[in-house]
Amino acid sequence: PPKPANTLLPDQALERLMRGNERYVSGQTQNRNFAETREALVTGQNPYAGILSCADSRVSPELCFDEGRGDFFVTRIAGNYVTNDILASLEYGVAVLNMPLIMVLGHTDCGAINAAVNAFEKQQDFPGHIQNIVTALMPAVRSVEGKNQLTEFRQAAVIENVRHNVRQLQGATPVLSQAVKEGRLKIVGGVYQLATGRVEMV
Numbered sequence: 584p585p586k587p588a589n590t591l592l593p594d595q596a597l598e599r600l601m602r603g604n605e606r607y608v609s610g611q612t613q614n615r616n617f618a619e620t621r622e623a624l625v626t627g628q629n630p631y632a633g634i635l636s637c638a639d640s641r642v643s644p645e646l647c648f649d650e651g652r653g654d655f656f657v658t659r660i661a662g663n664y665v666t667n668d669i670l671a672s673l674e675y676g677v678a679v680l681n682m683p684l685i686m687v688l689g690h691t692d693c694g695a696i697n698a699a700v701n702a703f704e705k706q707q708d709f710p711g712h713i714q715n716i717v718t719a720l721m722p723a724v725r726s727v728e729g730k731n732q733l734t735e736f737r738q739a740a741v742i743e744n745v746r747h748n749v750r751q752l753q754g755a756t757p758v759l760s761q762a763v764k765e766g767r768l769k770i771v772g773g774v775y776q777l778a779t780g781r782v783e784m785v
Contacts, residue, residue, distance in 0.1 A: 584629040586620075586653050593769035596631045596684035603648035604782045612649045620652055630656040632684040633676040635748065637663040642690045642775050647782060656682055662695030663687055664719050664744065665751045674758040677768055685752060685759075685768065688782070689745040690775040696740050699724045700733070723747045742785045745772035 584590055591599065606612050633656040634644040644650075644657050656676040658669045676682045689696075699720035701707045709717055723744035730736035749772040752759055762768035773782040 585623045585627050586629055589629050589631040589654060591631050591683055593683040593766070596682075597769060597771060600632055600648050600684065600686065601782070601784075603650055604780075606649045607647050608780045615651045624653045628653050628656075628680060630654055630676065630680060630682050632656070632686060633658070633673050633682050634686050634688055635660075635663050635665070635669060635673065635752075636688045637661060637690055637693055637695065639690060639693065641777055642688070644688060647775055647780060656680060660716075662693065662699075662716050662720050662744065663689050663748065664716075665748050665755065666719075670752075670755055673752065674756060677762050678758050681767075683768055685770045687745050687748045687752070687770075687772045688775060689741050689772070689785075691738065691741060691777045693737075693741050693744075695720060696724070696744060697737055700737050700740055703728065720744055741774060745774060745785050748772070 631654060636642060636644050636657060636659045638659045638661045644655055656672070658672045660666065660669060673685055695716050698709060698713070699717045702709070702717045703721065703724045708714065724740045727736065727739040727743045730739050749770055752770050753763060754760060759768065759770070763770060772785045774785050775782050
């Protein structure tokens, strides 16, 4: 494989991921040799983790886990939720690239979640295709309704949306569920804290 260090068991992959986030938070990120990895990756890829992340410009998986090119297979969509195309991409990562880990990565103060909360509380409509995102996030919002404060409601919805999409992936397709059952794949959820850079498992 182009990056032998990426050949990991699921638990090892998760440990490496979270160690990278610790480096990022503490400002001890590693120096990377662009020329070296560029050459190795010309022939192929073997990422050790798939990340389903929000499209938010403040959240960059490679940065917040202190990794480089060839380490992650990243899918991004506002609201970090599963679609058929996202699912196909992550299936490819597992079935073809043999990645042992998938993380659904949400974040605090998510604009997509805030929009869904507004739609729920004020019956607000959004233009164009934005409504599709709001509709997709609504199950997570509905399941945590009843929080007294808006900030609590939004934060609970962020966490529930991550958990909901972890469950979606775990049961979505034989490709993923079989890999989980056989111990070849772990699917987890995390929330990136904008204020600190820390990713907390949920």
